[in-house]
Amino acid sequence: MDKMTEMSVPVFDGVLILPKELRHLDDSELPAVVVVARHALPTLQLWLLAHYIAMVVLSGASLGYLRYRRRIALHGDRGVALTVLLPAFEPLLWVLTVVSVFFLAVFVWALRWRLYETTQQPQVLIEVSYASRQFMFLLVLLFMLEPSVSPVSLRRAVVFTAVLSVYTIPIAWLVGRFTTNSNVFLIYWVVRVARALICVPYGYIIYRPPHRATPTALRQIAVFAGVYHVLHFTCNIIFRRDYVRTGFCVTYVILMWASLSPLLTWRVLQADTNHWRSLTRRVCLSQVFDSPSPLSPVSSRLPTTLHRKYLVDFAFLSAHSRIGIGTHAVIFNGELRARMPVAIKTYTPKKLSDDVIAAFAREAALGGARTKHPNIVTFYGLSFSPPTISLIMELCQGTLEEITRVESPQLLTRQQLLLRIAYMLDMARAIAYLHSFTPPLIHRDIKPANFFVNRHGRVKLSDFGASRRMPHDTLVAQDSNSCSLIKGWRRLTKQPASSMNSTYHTSMTLPFSPESPSSLVRMRTLHGTAEYIAPEVICGTSVTTFDAQAADVYALVVSLWDVLHPGRDKHAMVSASRDVLDIVVGGERPPIESSLHPVLRDLLARGWDAQPSRRPTAAEVVMTLDRVQDQLMMEFAADFRQEVIQNDSGTCQIAIVEEAHDSASSPQSFTGQWLCLQLRSLQIASNTSEALRFGSAMMDTGVLHHATHSRGFALSNELLYAFDDPHMHNYDAVVLPTSVADTPRCECRALGQSLPRCSREEDTRNNGRRIRLESIPRLPRQQQSPSLDGVEALTLDLLRNQGSI
Numbered sequence: 001m002d003k004m005t006e007m008s009v010p011v012f013d014g015v016l017i018l019p020k021e022l023r024h025l026d027d028s029e030l031p032a033v034v035v036v037a038r039h040a041l042p043t044l045q046l047w048l049l050a051h052y053i054a055m056v057v058l059s060g061a062s063l064g065y066l067r068y069r070r071r072i073a074l075h076g077d078r079g080v081a082l083t084v085l086l087p088a089f090e091p092l093l094w095v096l097t098v099v100s101v102f103f104l105a106v107f108v109w110a111l112r113w114r115l116y117e118t119t120q121q122p123q124v125l126i127e128v129s130y131a132s133r134q135f136m137f138l139l140v141l142l143f144m145l146e147p148s149v150s151p152v153s154l155r156r157a158v159v160f161t162a163v164l165s166v167y168t169i170p171i172a173w174l175v176g177r178f179t180t181n182s183n184v185f186l187i188y189w190v191v192r193v194a195r196a197l198i199c200v201p202y203g204y205i206i207y208r209p210p211h212r213a214t215p216t217a218l219r220q221i222a223v224f225a226g227v228y229h230v231l232h233f234t235c236n237i238i239f240r241r242d243y244v245r246t247g248f249c250v251t252y253v254i255l256m257w258a259s260l261s262p263l264l265t266w267r268v269l270q271a272d273t274n275h276w277r278s279l280t281r282r283v284c285l286s287q288v289f290d291s292p293s294p295l296s297p298v299s300s301r302l303p304t305t306l307h308r309k310y311l312v313d314f315a316f317l318s319a320h321s322r323i324g325i326g327t328h329a330v331i332f333n334g335e336l337r338a339r340m341p342v343a344i345k346t347y348t349p350k351k352l353s354d355d356v357i358a359a360f361a362r363e364a365a366l367g368g369a370r371t372k373h374p375n376i377v378t379f380y381g382l383s384f385s386p387p388t389i390s391l392i393m394e395l396c397q398g399t400l401e402e403i404t405r406v407e408s409p410q411l412l413t414r415q416q417l418l419l420r421i422a423y424m425l426d427m428a429r430a431i432a433y434l435h436s437f438t439p440p441l442i443h444r445d446i447k448p449a450n451f452f453v454n455r456h457g458r459v460k461l462s463d464f465g466a467s468r469r470m471p472h473d474t475l476v477a478q479d480s481n482s483c484s485l486i487k488g489w490r491r492l493t494k495q496p497a498s499s500m501n502s503t504y505h506t507s508m509t510l511p512f513s514p515e516s517p518s519s520l521v522r523m524r525t526l527h528g529t530a531e532y533i534a535p536e537v538i539c540g541t542s543v544t545t546f547d548a549q550a551a552d553v554y555a556l557v558v559s560l561w562d563v564l565h566p567g568r569d570k571h572a573m574v575s576a577s578r579d580v581l582d583i584v585v586g587g588e589r590p591p592i593e594s595s596l597h598p599v600l601r602d603l604l605a606r607g608w609d610a611q612p613s614r615r616p617t618a619a620e621v622v623m624t625l626d627r628v629q630d631q632l633m634m635e636f637a638a639d640f641r642q643e644v645i646q647n648d649s650g651t652c653q654i655a656i657v658e659e660a661h662d663s664a665s666s667p668q669s670f671t672g673q674w675l676c677l678q679l680r681s682l683q684i685a686s687n688t689s690e691a692l693r694f695g696s697a698m699m700d701t702g703v704l705h706h707a708t709h710s711r712g713f714a715l716s717n718e719l720l721y722a723f724d725d726p727h728m729h730n731y732d733a734v735v736l737p738t739s740v741a742d743t744p745r746c747e748c749r750a751l752g753q754s755l756p757r758c759s760r761e762e763d764t765r766n767n768g769r770r771i772r773l774e775s776i777p778r779l780p781r782q783q784q785s786p787s788l789d790g791v792e793a794l795t796l797d798l799l800r801n802q803g804s805i
Contacts, residue, residue, distance in 0.1 A: 036244045036245060037244050040244070040245075040248045041116075041117075043248075044251065044252075045116070047251070047252050047255050048107060048129070049107065049108075049111075051255040051258065052100070052103060052104040052107050052132075053104065054259040055103075055104070055132075055258075055259060055261070055262065056097070056101055058259070058260075058262035059096045059097040059262050060097050061262075062093050062096075062262055062266050063090070063093040063094060063097055066085050066093060069084050070087075073315035073316065074315070074316060074318050074335070074337060074338040075337060075338045075339075076316065078313075080315075081313050081315035081316060082277075082313075084273075084314075084315040085266075085270060085273050086269075086272070086276060086386060087314065087385055088149040088150070088151075088154075088385070088387060089269045089272075089273070091151070091154055092139065092140070092143060092154060092269070093269075095139065095154075095158060096136060096139065096265065100132075103129075107129070120176070121173060121176040122176075123172040123175055123176050123191070124169060124172050124173050124176065126172065127166075127168045127169045127171075130168065130232075131165040131166045131168070132165075133228070133258045133261070134164065134165040135161055135165040136258075136261045136262070136265070137224075137228070137261055138164055138165060138198075138225075139157060139158065139161045139265075140221065140264075140268050140269065141201065141202070141205055141218070141222065141225075141268075142157040142160050142164075142201070143157040144212045144213055144218060144268065145157075145205075145210050145212075147351065148352055148387045149387050150348070150387035151387075153387075164198060168194050168195055171190070171191065172191060175187045175190065175191055188240075192233065192236065195229070195232075195233075196229070196233075198229070199229055202223075202225050202226050202229075205218055205222040206219050206222045206223065206226075212272050212275060213268050213269075213272035213275055214274075216271075217267055217268045217271035217272075218268065218271075221264040221267070221268055224261070227257070228254065228257055228258055231250060231257065232254060234250065235247055235250040235251055238250060276386050279354075279357070280311070280384040281311065283354050283358050283361060284311050284357065284358075284382070309381070310364050310365070310379070310381040310382055311364075311382060312336070312380065312381035312382065312383040312392055314384065314385035314390075316336060316383075317334060317335075317336060317342075317385075317390065318334050318335045318338065319334040320332060320334050320335070321333060323343070326345075326463075328347060329346055329347045330345075330346050331343055331344065331345050331346070332344045332346065336380060336392060340380075341395045342393065342394065342395050343392075343393045343396065344383075344390050344391075344392055345391040345392075345393060346388045346389070346390045347360070347388065347389045347390070347391075348388050348389075349389065352384075352386050352387060352389075357384065357389075360382060360389050360391075361382065363382075363391070364381065364382035364391070373429075374429075374458060374460075374753060374754030375426045375427070375430035375458065375459060375460055375461060376433065376434075376460060376461050376462075377393050377394050377452055377460040377461065377462040378460075379393055380392040380394070394454065394460065396452035396454045396455075396460060396462075397452075397453055397689065398453055399448065399449050399450075399451065399452055399453070400423060400448045400449075400451040400453055401447075401449045401451075403453050404423075404562065404563055404566040405566055414632070414636065415685075418632055418633060418694070419685075419690055419697075420564060421625060421628055422629065422693050422696075422700075423563055423693075424560050424564075424625050425622065425625045425626060425629060425700075426458060426459035426460070427451055427459055427461070427556060427559060427560065427563075428556060428560075428618060428621040428622045428625055430451075430459075430460070430461035431443065431461070431553070431556050431618040431621075432617075432618035432619045432621070432622050434461075434552075435549050435552070435617070435618050435619070440548070440549050442548045442549065442551075442552055443552055443555075444548075444551070445463060445529070446556050446559055447529050447531075447555065447558075447559055447562075448559050448562045449529075450463040453689070454689075455689055455692075456689065456692045456693065456696070456754075457689040457690055457692045457694075457696070458696070458754060530580040530581055530584075531558060531570055531571070531580055531584075532554075532555040532558050532559065533551075533555070533584065534550065534551040534554035534555065534584075534612070535584050535587075535610055536551065536610075536612055537551050538581050538584060538585050539585060547612045549617065549618070550612030551612070552618070553615050553616065553617065553621065554607065554612075554615065556607070556621065557603070557607025557608050557615075557621070558570070558590070558608060560603075560604065560607070561590050561604055564593075564600065565593070568590075570590035571583060571588070571590070587610055589608050592604055592605070599627070600628065603616070603624050603625070629700070629701060630701050630702075633697055633698060633701040637701070637704070637723065640682075640684070641723050643682065644678050644682075668722065669720040669721065669722045671716060671717050671718065671719060672695060672714050672715055672716045672717075672721060673715055673717045675691075675695055675713075675721065676688060676691035676692065676695065676715055679691040679694055679695075688715060691715075692713060692714075692715060695713035696712065696713045696752045696753075696754070697752065698713070698752070699712065699751060700749055700752030700753055701749075701752070702724060703723060703724050704721055704723060704724070705721065705722055705723075705746065705748045706719065706721055706748055706751065707719070707720035707721065707722065709746045709747050709748050709751075710751075712751040712754055713751075713752065
């Protein structure tokens with residue numbers, strides 16, 4: 001019985017250690033303390049089962065509640081949105097749920113095979129059960145010690161938590177191997193001390209809580225875990241003193257206490273979510289932005305702080321599929337408040353500090369001001385969802401580069417040329433708008449890939465990263481006698497020419513101020529694609545405000561060449577960005593087709609002139625393209641109208657909604673949907689987007705009008721439109737049915753550009769004056785050739801004499 005007395009103490013977590021030779025004895029042959037423990041074992045196992053089930057239910061309920069509240073918040077409920085946890089916390093809840101299910105399965109498996117009664121290593125089973133609760137306590141606390149909430153931080157916290165949770169299991173295995181009657185007391189305390197070491201992290205958090213969540217919430221969960229360990233140690237002391245019934249009662253209390261850990265975890269995660277919300281809100285709404293550089297200006301017309309309406313809570317944002325990958329960001333399509341399709345440009349900085357948040361808030365402040373233009377991608381706001389920062393923008397159907405490259409490099413038909421000119425006008429208007437600020441807002445990375453086409457066929461400029469990039473300046477030696485930028489770029493890249501593509505996105509340095517008296521001047525990082533960088537920027541000869549605008553115009557004109565020559569290589573024999581920079585400085589430019597419209601040829605040649613002062617301004621580019629579009633579209637509209645009348649004569653396909661009282665002078669009205677169908681059926685437009693852009697171009701030119709001059713062109717079966725009289729020279733006037741012709745002012749041209757009514761700035765294309773169309777020679781009618789080579793030289797001379805180009 002001496003051996004029996006030594007080994008008869010029941011052990012916590014339902015394990016009753018009995019020597020193998022004594023397990024077949026009945027209750028009458030065992031000590032009373034062992035009998036009590038044996039009878040209490042089934043009850044304890046039920047409590048353990050209930051404990052594991054409660055952990056699974058609470059962990060899973062936390063996950064389900066998070067997703068449920070997020071779904072409600074997506075519809076714009078502000079109160080619910082404030083209770084939604086960060087999306088970065090959902091993986092953590094998944095980990096806790098999966099771990100809870102795993103340990104529940106292990107416990108059920110142990111019950112199924114009666115391991116708690118038959119195992120030779122009962123202490124190992126005890127430590128496995130102990131590890132399950134340790135994991136639930138430790139994971140959220142170690143995650144709060146991480147500087148961010150990135151997936152890498154979560155993985156690191158999971159690894160550390162797993163190590164700290166299971167380190168007592170191998171100790172228990174060794175104890176089981178070497179325990180004897182003589183050292184059982186020593187082994188018992190070895191296990192107790194090993195378990196006590198885990199309290200060190202809890203004590204540290206109580207003494208010095210990390211700068212996450214709130215100190216109160218972190219201390220509460222640390223104290224919660226500490227109380228668990230105190231109860232656990234007390235329970236073992238009670239069992240050692242043979243107070244079996246009391247020990248089991250304390251055990252039940254411990255299990256109920258540990259089952260509440262998911263609730264404490266939720267409280268900490270909620271506090272940490274509020275911490276990040278308050279941090280971003282404080283920085284964004286209180287930061288005053290200052291940028292005196294003309295290359296990245298903050299205009300006096302732009303806000304100096306981020307307006308609260310542009311700070312979008314992450315709970316209102318839902319990302320769906322990935323639609324693109326940039327150099328520094330990933331783009332998703334998604335929804336804002338569950339009803340507005342948007343593009344979400346997501347950045348993941350290495351560290352989400354106040355400076356990083358302030359830099360993105362500055363971008364958002366500028367973005368909110370500059371998007372009041374139909375050719376700038378609409379900016380909806382900025383959303384912080386650590387570890388990511390998202391810019392929320394209008395969702396477009398693709399980049400201009402992708403859309404124009406669909407067609408093979410061949411001569412454009414007249415219809416294709418008209419569509420390309422409409423695209424080019426949109427591009428030029430966007431740049432002219434940016435340059436209209438005081439001081440001008442410089443884009444610095446203009447290329448077709450940064451222009452997007454929306455579902456209405458409207459081209460919109462995006463990606464202002466270069467003009468608003470976070471500062472990371474350096475000090476370098478200035479060499480004003482050579483193209484130091486090329487040399488510095490070669491030194492920084494350290495890559496052979498054969499390994500680089502000509503469209504490599506370069507990152508090079510350029511001095512802020514060439515007038516600096518010091519040989520060491522502050523440098524900025526210049527971002528751009530080699531083919532679109534102006535020669536003076538490459539050489540670093542000047543960075544005045546005027547030259548900065550001229551550099552944008554250079555990139556714009558090269559982009560216009562891309563639109564006019566889809567799929568063509570600018571420098572066919574050059575494969576490296578370094579070589580492209582060399583030949584650009586040397587004066588080589590992409591080839592211009594001799595069959596191209598002479599006005600367009602002249603525009604390209606002047607736009608990429610080596611001397612910035614000889615290049616036209618963006619507003620002048622708009623005027624030039626506008627004249628070409630007016631002339632081509634007037635002729636096209638007349639031919640199109642005749643062809644439609646011939647094809648539809650004697651049929652009911654023409655959507656004549658209302659006839660004029662005087663049919664000799666009043667045109668027929670039709671719907672926008674009908675006109676789009678005609679454009680597609682005659683193969684003028686290949687899709688609805690192109691048809692809509694043609695309709696808008698007709699309104700922009702003045703050959704198409706809305707019935708009341710109050711709506712732009714739309715794919716509608718209710719809005720009425722009509723062609724202008726093709727024989728009228730003053731194409732500002734329009735003759736419509738008397739029932740709708742009493743509008744005092746025609747705003748159809750502005751509506752064709754998608755400008756808002758009654759709040760438009762002065763039209764930059766004409767500077768307040770208009771050239772009569774009849775003063776420009778008519779182009780000969782074109783069927784398949786876009787060359788327009790029959791244009792008299794008078795066209796170019798006349799435009800120059802009138803100051804249009």
